[in-house]
Amino acid sequence: MPRVIVGLSGGVDSAVAALLLKREGYDVTGVTLRTWLSDSGDEGRCCEIDDARRIAMKLDIPYYPLNCADSFKRYVIDYFVGSYLKGETPNPCIECNRYIKWDRMLYYSNILKCDYVATGHYASVIRLDNGRYTVKQALHAKKDQTYMLYKLTQEQLKKTLMPLGELTKERVRQIAENEGLPVANKPDSQELCFISDDDYAGYIEAHCPDSIPEEGNFVDDMGNILGRHKGIIHYTVGQRKGLGISAKNPLYVKYIDPVKNEIVLGEENEVFYDKVECLDTNFLSIERPPAGSEFECRVKVRYHHRPQEAKVRITDVNSAVISFYEPVKAPAPGQSAVFYDNDECVIGGGIIKRSDQS
Amino acid sequence: MIYADNAATTKMSKAAIDTMFRLVNDTWGNASSLYSVGQTSKEVLEQAREDIANLIGAEPKEIIFTSGGSEADNQAILSAAKIGASKGKKHIISSAFEHHAVLHTLERLKEDGFEITLLDVHEDGIIREDELEDAIREDTCLVTIMYANNEIGTVQPISRLGEICKKHNVLFHTDAVQAIGHIPVNVNDDNVDMLSASAHKFHGPKGVGFLYVKKGIRVTNLINGGAQEKGRRAGTENVPGIAAMAVALKEAVESLSENYENVSKKRDCLIEGLSKIEHSALNGDAKKRLPGNVNFCFEGIEGESLLLLLDDKGIMASSGSACTSGSLDPSHVLLAIGRVHDVAHGSLRLTINEETTDEDVEYIIKAVDEVVTYLRSFSPIWRDLVAGKKQFIL
Numbered sequence: 017m018p019r020v021i022v023g024l025s026g027g028v029d030s031a032v033a034a035l036l037l038k039r040e041g042y043d044v045t046g047v048t049l050r051t052w053l054s055d056s057g058d059e060g061r062c063c064e065i066d067d068a069r070r071i072a073m074k075l076d077i078p079y080y081p082l083n084c085a086d087s088f089k090r091y092v093i094d095y096f097v098g099s100y101l102k103g104e105t106p107n108p109c110i111e112c113n114r115y116i117k118w119d120r121m122l123y124y125s126n127i128l129k130c131d132y133v134a135t136g137h138y139a140s141v142i143r144l145d146n147g148r149y150t151v152k153q154a155l156h157a158k159k160d161q162t163y164m165l166y167k168l169t170q171e172q173l174k175k176t177l178m179p180l181g182e183l184t185k186e187r188v189r190q191i192a193e194n195e196g197l198p199v200a201n202k203p204d205s206q207e208l209c210f211i212s213d214d215d216y217a218g219y220i221e222a223h224c225p226d227s228i229p230e231e232g233n234f235v236d237d238m239g240n241i242l243g244r245h246k247g248i249i250h251y252t253v254g255q256r257k258g259l260g261i262s263a264k265n266p267l268y269v270k271y272i273d274p275v276k277n278e279i280v281l282g283e284e285n286e287v288f289y290d291k292v293e294c295l296d297t298n299f300l301s302i303e304r305p306p307a308g309s310e311f312e313c314r315v316k317v318r319y320h321h322r323p324q325e326a327k328v329r330i331t332d333v334n335s336a337v338i339s340f341y342e343p344v345k346a347p348a349p350g351q352s353a354v355f356y357d358n359d360e361c362v363i364g365g366g367i368i369k370r371s372d373q374s
Numbered sequence: 375m376i377y378a379d380n381a382a383t384t385k386m387s388k389a390a391i392d393t394m395f396r397l398v399n400d401t402w403g404n405a406s407s408l409y410s411v412g413q414t415s416k417e418v419l420e421q422a423r424e425d426i427a428n429l430i431g432a433e434p435k436e437i438i439f440t441s442g443g444s445e446a447d448n449q450a451i452l453s454a455a456k457i458g459a460s461k462g463k464k465h466i467i468s469s470a471f472e473h474h475a476v477l478h479t480l481e482r483l484k485e486d487g488f489e490i491t492l493l494d495v496h497e498d499g500i501i502r503e504d505e506l507e508d509a510i511r512e513d514t515c516l517v518t519i520m521y522a523n524n525e526i527g528t529v530q531p532i533s534r535l536g537e538i539c540k541k542h543n544v545l546f547h548t549d550a551v552q553a554i555g556h557i558p559v560n561v562n563d564d565n566v567d568m569l570s571a572s573a574h575k576f577h578g579p580k581g582v583g584f585l586y587v588k589k590g591i592r593v594t595n596l597i598n599g600g601a602q603e604k605g606r607r608a609g610t611e612n613v614p615g616i617a618a619m620a621v622a623l624k625e626a627v628e629s630l631s632e633n634y635e636n637v638s639k640k641r642d643c644l645i646e647g648l649s650k651i652e653h654s655a656l657n658g659d660a661k662k663r664l665p666g667n668v669n670f671c672f673e674g675i676e677g678e679s680l681l682l683l684l685d686d687k688g689i690m691a692s693s694g695s696a697c698t699s700g701s702l703d704p705s706h707v708l709l710a711i712g713r714v715h716d717v718a719h720g721s722l723r724l725t726i727n728e729e730t731t732d733e734d735v736e737y738i739i740k741a742v743d744e745v746v747t748y749l750r751s752f753s754p755i756w757r758d759l760v761a762g763k764k765q766f767i768l
Contacts, residue, residue, distance in 0.1 A: 053702055083678055085702035086719070126752055127679050128686075 019043040019130040020177060023121055024071055024079070026064030028199045029136030029180060031071040032188045035195055036179040037134055038075060045128055046072040046079040049120055051088035051112075052210050070198055084120050091115035093210065097223050100216070100249045103272030104350025107164075107319075108208060114167040122175060132177050137161045140181030141173055142361060149173035150300035153360040155182045163319050166354045166365035167298050220249050232277035234261060237270075237286075245279050248272050254287055254346025268346070288343035291374055292317065294353050294366030295335050301363045305330045313355040313363055315340070317347040323356050336366055339374075347371045375688045376734045380575075380666055381524055381552060381725035382696035387577040390622040394579060397614035405611050406602065415613045422613075422620035426584060429627050430569070431560040438585045438593065438603050439616050443551035443572030444475035445596065446585035449607075450547045450568040451479045451518055453587070453594040455488060457545070458515020465514045469493045469501055470710040472520050473549055473695075477706075480518075493519075499528030499658035499711050506535055510542045517546050521553035521569075525694045525707040525723060526658030527667025529557060536565025545591070551575055551583075555626030556664055557634065561586055573615070578622035582615040633728045638665035640726055640735050647739030651746055653759075655768045657708060657721065668724040669694075671713055673768045674756030675749040677721045683745040684722075689738055693721045716755065717767055 022034040024046040038044045048068040065081045072079030092108050092115070099106035121133040138154035139162045149170055154160040168176070180188060185204075192200035211219045221228050229249060234242040243261045245251065250258075255269040261281065270282040292315075297304070305311065309330050314323035315338055326340045338353055347353065347368050354365035377385070386394075397418060403411030405419050420434070427434045440446045451466075458464060468480055470492045480490045491509050493501050501519060510517070517539050522529045532548055539546035547568040550559055554569075555576030561569055568591070572583040587593050599608025626633075645656055645668055653673040672680070677693030684691050694705040704718035713721075724738065750756040758764040 050702055080682060083676075083702050123752075124679075124682075127682055127749070 017041060017043045018132060019045070019128070020132040020134050021045050021047055021121060021125045021128055021130040022077075022134045023117060023136075024048050024068040025136070025205075026067030026071070026199065027136070027205060028189055028192050028197070028202055029138070030068075031075075031136070031197050031199055032183075032191050033134055033136040033179045034071070034075055034077065035191065035197070037177065038077065040179075042132075044075070044077045045130065046075070046077050047121070047124055048079075048081045049084040049088075049116060050081050051084050051092070051116065053085070067199055067202070074195075074197055080124075082120070082124060084116055087120060088112070088116055088210075093223060097220050097225075099350045100220050101224065101226075101229065101274070102350075103248050103274035105252045105348040106350045107352055108210075109164045110167050110352055113164055114169075114172075118168055118172040118176070122172060125175070132175050134177040134179065136180055137165065137178050138180050138183075138185075139165060139178050141176050141178050144301055144361075146302070148301055148303070149176075150361045150363075151178075152181065152362075153356070154180070156184045159185055162356075162362050163316055163352070163354050166300060166352065166362050168300070169298075170300075173300070217247075217250050229274065229277055232279070234259065234281050235278050236281060242267075242281055248274055248277065248279060251279055253348035272349075287346045289347055289371035289373055290340045290343040291372040292338040292340070292344070292347045292353055293331075293335065293369045293371070294338065295369045297330075297334055297336050297364060297366035299364035301357060301361050304333075304364075307332055311363070313357060315344075316354045316356070317344055317368065318351050328355055334366075335369075343373070376690065376730070376738065378689060378691045378724040378726055378730070378734075378738065379696075380727045381527075381723065382692055383574045383580065384577045384727065386574075386579060386618070387622055387625055389625055390578050390618040393621045394614045394618035397617050401613040401617075405613055406600070415611075418617050419611055419613050422617045425620040426623055429623050430554070430586065431562045432586050433589065435604070436561075436586055436589055438587060438606050439611060440583045440585055440607060441581055442574075442583040443473075443549065443570050446570035446572075446583050447473065447475040447518075447547075447549050448479050449585055449593065449596050450570060450587070451476065451483070451516065452596065453592065454516035454518075454545045454547060454568070455483050455486075456594045457592060458513075459486075461515070463513040463515035464488045465491065465511050467491045467493060467506065467509050467514060467517045467544075469495050469519055471495045471499070471523055471525075471707040472518070473524055473551070476518055476520070476549055495528075495710050497712050498662070499523060499526050499707075500662060501530050501535065503531060503534050503538060507538050507542075510538070510544055514542070514544050517544055519546075519548055521548045521550035521559065522557065522664050522667075523658065523707060524552045525705055526669045526711065527552070527664035527725075528658040529553065529662050529664060532564045532566065539567075540565055552664060555623055555630070556666065558630065561588070567591060573619035573622060576622050576626040578619040579615045582612060582619045584619070629728070634665045637726060637728055637730070640730055640732065641665055641668055643732075643735050644668045644724060644726070644738065647735070648742060651743055653766055653768045654746075657711060657713070664725075666726045666730075668726070670722050671708070671717050671768060672720045672722065672746050673717060673766060674753050674759055675720045675746060677719055679749055680720075680722055680742075680745055683748070684741060687741045687745070689741055692723050694723055714767060 020042045024030045048065045092112050096106045096108045138159040140152045142152045151162045151165045153162050229247045265283045267281040268287045271280040315326045316323045326338045329337050355363040401415040403415045405415040423434045423437050536546045545567045548566050549570045551572045554571045567588045569586040574580040593606045597608045657669040708718035
């Protein structure tokens with residue numbers, strides 16, 4: 017009987033993933049990766065161990081809560097804070113998947129002598145004819161989570177099972193309810209698991225190793241001062257609300273300059289770009305293409321973005337330039353651009369460095 | 375299965391279970407009631423108090439029953455703080471590696487304007503007498519030092535520390551939760567004014583403990599209500615639990631010297647066997663420690679992974695205190711004796727007892743050796759250490 021270690025978050029998705037694998041005959045062990053504790057003793061919303069333990073008891077599988085706080089701080093929190101300080105908009109879930117969830121789960125799967133790791137992500141792991149592994153978008157696109165998974169390595173994907181790729185959320189809840197799982201109607205987790213009240217700026221201030229960037233000027237393209245901003249960590253490229261500037265037409269954050277401590281604002285048409293440069297690329301469905309090569313695909317520049325047609329040109333060993341046929345709105349440095357093929361499989365992706373209008 | 379986590383809790387002894395079961399039936403009456411079924415309960419309760427007092431050299435009225443060690447620690451410290459504050463003395467001395475029942479109570483007192491001095495526990499986990507004497511000030515109202523540490527098992531020179539406190543007229547409290555029933559404890563010889571104990575650490579039931587308070591010291595109530603425990607701890611008494619505690623303590627004290635000899639020999643075998651694993655180190659002094667306590671750090675591994683694999687081999691152990699396993703930080707005890715963060719994460723606490731056999735000891739040594747070797751085979755930290763990219767510490 018193949019052995020699989022399932023990451024139980026305490027939510028309904030991972031609970032049903034464990035249940036389905038058990039039904040298929042896998043020898044299932046549940047684990048929860050404990051990533052952080054708040055001052056009041058609350059754990060991350062991604063890892064509610066009391067609910068997870070109850071699920072494991074109900075499913076009658078062994079269960080262990082495991083301490084990953086050190087890695088989480090290093091790969092997720094420090095990265096998250098550092099990214100905002102550089103004027104970027106980080107995507108901590110992508111880093112967490114790569115360096116915490118999969119890295120640590122595979123480590124524990126070694127210890128517990130398991131053959132696979134499994135999660136409750138809405139996506140499917142596919143082995144292609146070329147021998148490579150990739151993730152395919154969930155059948156029901158509303159819940160698709162492949163955007164968050166493009167950074168996984170081939171070694172990681174090879175040992176991964178995702179049983180929910182072809183199910184709807186409603187169906188998953190129904191399965192949980194039929195089985196009498198106590199979390200069948202638990203609401204979905206929202207936002208980032210380690211920030212309790214959506215107060216990003218407060219969190220960054222509390223975890224910043226140095227001093228917090230001070231107030232500065234809003235400026236236009238020409239450098240004319242339009243007003244004062246509260247500090248760059250409070251803003252994201254594409255943001256319109258909360259700028260506190262009155263203008264004839266609504267203004268958007270166009271660019272954050274951490275060196276000058278300035279935020280450049282522009283009207284809506286100024287935050288559309290057709291050239292997006294990205295770094296730290298990773299490839300799933302294909303081997304890393306040589307520099308200079310090009311391919312057509314569809315690209316998402318944020319989690320809730322409908323993929324748009326584009327041409328990707330590999331510029332260097334780690335970088336690529338995406339040329340969109342229709343300009344995309346507000347691709348934010350620090351977010352990821354993820355490339356999809358016509359079969360809705362992830363080709364690869366990278367982290368957005370800068371954008372241009374040609 | 376080998377149970378090697380007796381510092382977390384012990385299995386109840388047969389005599390304690392029998393007593394408890396019998397008394398759940400026989401002493402169902404309220405010990406404060408006038409009629410005979412109530413008076414029976416009261417009699418059993420007071421007999422237990424007398425037995426416990428005799429076993430530690432105290433008088434019965436100096437024993438207050440509590441819900442366990444944590445409550446006793448809280449009550450002792452808050453009582454001494456109140457006495458101190460009434461005289462304008464708001465300085466308390468403790469140590470860096472106390473149980474959180476002590477440390478967190480002290481933290482709270484800090485908010486009320488108390489000044490806290492935490493003594494260094496040094497690499498061997500032993501407090502120095504001269505450092506205590508140097509720390510005592512005019513306004514010191516309490517010294518609270520644990521008898522034996524719950525993680526590394528080091529035993530403090532309590533009698534000498536108590537003598538120093540006596541000389542300077544400062545109240546002395548000791549958290550003896552890990553010590554009592556395992557090493558000789560006598561409140562007179564040990565010069566203590568207050569002492570905390572918990573039944574489940576010496577084969578008694580959970581949820582029961584006591585606080586010894588020398589007569590003449592005014593005790594502050596934590597639980598307000600009825601006049602039980604002479605008005606010092608309200609709430610209808612848990613008579614079966616308290617009586618079972620007395621029985622368990624009597625057994626433990628009666629077989630103490632025999633157990634001490636037998637268990638400490640096995641402890642020394644364990645220490646000798648585990649010391650052979652390369653890049654490992656015993657935490658705390660090798661001899662001045664509880665008879666059943668072994669605590670090691672192994673470089674390049676995580677204690678938690680070690681426990682998972684030992685569990686798989688039928689060995690129940692821990693990486694440190696069960697009371698702090700909810701925390702994600704490394705042990706404050708290991709940091710206090712100077713272990714660095716990474717090394718402190720690779721800890722293993724084995725706490726054996728009189729039921730542990732020589733075969734168990736051999737099996738544990740073999741299992742730990744295998745598991746450490748296996749974990750190091752795919753540990754990135756170990757790889758860096760072997761490649762010389764990082765310096766070995768142990």
